Amino acid sequence: xxxxxxxxxxxxxxxxxxxxxxxxxxxxxxxxxxxxxxxxxxxxxxxxxxxxxxxxxxxxxxxxxxxxxxxxxxxxxxxxxxxxxxxxxxxxxxxxxxxxxxxxxxxxxxxxxxxxxxxxxxxxxxxxxxxxxxxxxxxxxxxxxxxxxxxxxxxxxxxxxxxxxxxxxxxxxxxxxxxxxxxxxxxxxxxxxxxxxxxxxxxxxxxxxxxxxxxxxxxxxxxxxxxxxxxxxxxxxxxxxxxxxxxxxxxxxxxxxxxxxxxxxxxxxxxxxxxxxxxxxxxxxxxxxxxxxxxxxxxxxxxxxxxxxxxxxxxxxxxxxxxxxxxxxxxxxxxxxxxxxxxxxxxxxxxxxxxxxxxxxxxxxxxxxxxxxxxxxxxxxxxxxxxxxxxxxxxxxxxxxxxxxxxxxxxxxxxxxxxxxxxxxxxxxxxx
Amino acid sequence: xxxxxxxxxxxxxxxxxxxxxxxxxxxxxxxxxxxxxxxxxxxxxxxxxxxxxxxxxxxxxxxxxxxxxxxxxxxxxxxxxxxxxxxxxxxxxxxxxxxxxxxxxxxxxxxxxxxxxxxxxxxxxxxxxxxxxxxxxxxxxxxxxxxxxxxxxxxxxxxxxxxxxxxxxxxxxxxxxxxxxxxxxxxxxxxxxxxxxxxxxxxxxxxxxxxxxxxxxxxxxxxxxxxxxxxxxxxxxxxxxxxxxxxxxxxxxxxxxxxxxxxxxxxxxxxxxxxxxxxxxxxxxxxxxxxxxxxxxxxxxxxxxxxxxxxxxxxxxxxxxxxxxxxxxxxxxxxxxxxxxxxxxxxxxxxxxxxxxxxxxxxxxxxxxxxxxxxxxxxxxxxxxxxxxxxxxxxxxxxxxxxxxxxxxxxxxxxxxxxxxxxxxxxxxxxx
Numbered sequence: 001x002x003x004x005x006x007x008x009x010x011x012x013x014x015x016x017x018x019x020x021x022x023x024x025x026x027x028x029x030x031x032x033x034x035x036x037x038x039x040x041x042x043x044x045x046x047x048x049x050x051x052x053x054x055x056x057x058x059x060x061x062x063x064x065x066x067x068x069x070x071x072x073x074x075x076x077x078x079x080x081x082x083x084x085x086x087x088x089x090x091x092x093x094x095x096x097x098x099x100x101x102x103x104x105x106x107x108x109x110x111x112x113x114x115x116x117x118x119x120x121x122x123x124x125x126x127x128x129x130x131x132x133x134x135x136x137x138x139x140x141x142x143x144x145x146x147x148x149x150x151x152x153x154x155x156x157x158x159x160x161x162x163x164x165x166x167x168x169x170x171x172x173x174x175x176x177x178x179x180x181x182x183x184x185x186x187x188x189x190x191x192x193x194x195x196x197x198x199x200x201x202x203x204x205x206x207x208x209x210x211x212x213x214x215x216x217x218x219x220x221x222x223x224x225x226x227x228x229x230x231x232x233x234x235x236x237x238x239x240x241x242x243x244x245x246x247x248x249x250x251x252x253x254x255x256x257x258x259x260x261x262x263x264x265x266x267x268x269x270x271x272x273x274x275x276x277x278x279x280x281x282x283x284x285x286x287x288x289x290x291x292x293x294x295x296x297x298x299x300x301x302x303x304x305x306x307x308x309x310x311x312x313x314x315x316x317x318x319x320x321x322x323x324x325x326x327x328x329x330x331x332x333x334x335x336x337x338x339x340x341x342x343x344x345x346x347x348x349x350x351x352x353x354x355x356x357x358x359x360x361x362x363x364x365x366x367x368x369x370x371x372x373x374x375x376x377x378x379x380x381x382x383x384x385x386x387x388x389x390x391x392x393x394x395x396x397x398x399x400x401x402x403x404x405x406x407x408x409x410x411x412x413x414x415x416x417x418x419x420x421x422x423x424x425x426x427x428x429x430x431x432x
Numbered sequence: 433x434x435x436x437x438x439x440x441x442x443x444x445x446x447x448x449x450x451x452x453x454x455x456x457x458x459x460x461x462x463x464x465x466x467x468x469x470x471x472x473x474x475x476x477x478x479x480x481x482x483x484x485x486x487x488x489x490x491x492x493x494x495x496x497x498x499x500x501x502x503x504x505x506x507x508x509x510x511x512x513x514x515x516x517x518x519x520x521x522x523x524x525x526x527x528x529x530x531x532x533x534x535x536x537x538x539x540x541x542x543x544x545x546x547x548x549x550x551x552x553x554x555x556x557x558x559x560x561x562x563x564x565x566x567x568x569x570x571x572x573x574x575x576x577x578x579x580x581x582x583x584x585x586x587x588x589x590x591x592x593x594x595x596x597x598x599x600x601x602x603x604x605x606x607x608x609x610x611x612x613x614x615x616x617x618x619x620x621x622x623x624x625x626x627x628x629x630x631x632x633x634x635x636x637x638x639x640x641x642x643x644x645x646x647x648x649x650x651x652x653x654x655x656x657x658x659x660x661x662x663x664x665x666x667x668x669x670x671x672x673x674x675x676x677x678x679x680x681x682x683x684x685x686x687x688x689x690x691x692x693x694x695x696x697x698x699x700x701x702x703x704x705x706x707x708x709x710x711x712x713x714x715x716x717x718x719x720x721x722x723x724x725x726x727x728x729x730x731x732x733x734x735x736x737x738x739x740x741x742x743x744x745x746x747x748x749x750x751x752x753x754x755x756x757x758x759x760x761x762x763x764x765x766x767x768x769x770x771x772x773x774x775x776x777x778x779x780x781x782x783x784x785x786x787x788x789x790x791x792x793x794x795x796x797x798x799x800x801x802x803x804x805x806x807x808x809x810x811x812x813x814x815x816x817x818x819x820x821x822x823x824x825x826x827x828x829x830x831x832x833x834x835x836x837x838x839x840x841x842x843x844x845x846x847x848x849x850x851x852x853x854x855x856x857x858x859x860x861x862x863x864x
Binding site: 018021022023025026029030032033034035129135136137140141143144145146147148149150215271273276277288289290291292293294295296297298299302304305307308309311312314315316319321323324327328329332 | 450453454455457458461462464465466467561567568569572573575576577578579580581582647703705708709720721722723724725726727728729730731734736737739740741743744746747748751753755756759760761764
């Protein structure tokens, strides 16, 4: 058997602890499979963790020192954060000819192409399976299994916190606020949940998937992002009545105008595989010209499931598997041409309260008709008279496919019309 | 760029045609991703196909000659069949130092360990992603992504014909016979469908997954196999009423007694991911100690989806990725110790017609109670009086977990009891 593969783990939080556990528990099996022992030789963290015995590893206080040390072959970056010490130490490790395994989606979304170039120039691997959808092997499947496909679309439920909140709202009929508070109590949502519910976390992952799918440089700033903060219980109930569920999806697809990258709440038809992924689970789908559609689901977070992906990446390095970071050589990655959301084609859900007076419905119908948008489903509930106000009726509709610019014009007209009691809400529909 | 990787394709049926299409359509992209051109240089088939232009390839009449030829680096075996020319030519190719890519599950199920030894002795790859669940990358995920996990259970819907038939019976309330005839008309089922509906095809795939999961030699003969021929419409309706769907599952798991490998109709709870996989689609799930559960779904057959897996395997070879055929070196694969079905632990669905007379239900209850089996759900429909016969009532029950040997004893008692109007039917339940 070859020499052991020596690992330096930087960051001993949830995921770091999971990696230590997995290599401890399954080290013999990993060595059998990889043909080589995989050994943690050094670690580094802000402080010595209470729960982990790290006495057998060399301790570093500084991640840069660990990255530059000659004690390790692989630098396992599990500190997180877009820049700072994570980015600096990963660059140092790559530049000094060490392989890097990371779960850091923010760093990759912002600096992925640059890091890929550095890794390939130094002939080392940069593996990041754990960065996208936790336990789900989306990176390996996209960059290896689907190597023969022209990819058309990638999509996924890539934030477990959002999926948990939307699922609970739907199942228990409770408001966004209430469920979020619960999720925070249960540890499914951070004290500051804005990265999750605002869609930023999912967008970080989408940026990497876009590069894998289309051979483009990671381009986080071109992603259109809308979070789930504004989704109301009535939206969820309306969607349900019309045969849909609401999910926070990340979607990237190739259009004639460029690459459309977007993260937003989305209506998906009940009964489609993606619609049935509930709770904290993640799911990722890929459509290609030969594979048709495949979808993978599993845990998107958690110490052990995320460690499973980190250790899979380490086993690849031990086996000598090396693949370009984003599937094609980094120097050949093309700049991503952004397709504007105004040019997006799709169906839309629109909901608002309509004043109960003659001509209201005609005004609405005309607003859509003037832009050439045809409606697929319309639902008006019975009017409700509220204290001292004019009666209003909840009005919901779903359009056929149209261009987003046209829909936005209609929303502007509705908003300014005296028949609309409030600003119309819009949610995009994705077809599967 | 390196020299082209030269492929010899043996078999130009559905899948072979798909592979030619894919390399034609996406050749440039594949070369960019693999860092090396991938070129078909020679082909071989029983006869020149009508639909494919093969004039630019060297033609071989005999697969053995192609396998032994120095014109190729990779022998792509798409002829099928457990033994015969497929096996002989694959052996010849491996022995002469050529990589092999195959979609031949029957051959692998019966000769997998031996072929793996031959491949590894000659330091070449034997890739077979297309052999298990078509487009779904189960081999790569199991032998690479999950390399850090102790696998506990693998399972899947691995035969699209059966899943199509069961889904149609459920959705359209039609009998097995009717739906099978339709499936044959539509080309979803063979004229002789016994390999599919009898569970043999799924068992071939399961044999390979078992080896990947547990590091054991492929052992097709230890698989317990039951097909779907005996599933009635009333079973499907009963299951539905009790909150279940019926699927033909392949399951392999590690038990204290050995490896349990089984293919049989199975009740799975509605709402679980596997239960919601309908129609011709396949799905494969893996449970491991760190990854928890992941499930992948996609097309299990068809020219292009299957070709996607074949070409993914070829791209791996072009990239120099080489992994032991069943995840650990073939010489270290352990003999598989068979866990007998009599020792299987699980819940059971039991259905029969009960004569409508005093004491009948007590007799049934006693039969189960005598074996210490407790019941989870019981449903007795109203008695039906048929012409000249005693009235009988459909009686359905679901047991809590028990040992199969005990359940079989109860079935024997019921069968011989004068309160049972017919032989009880039993379907196993799998929990997810």
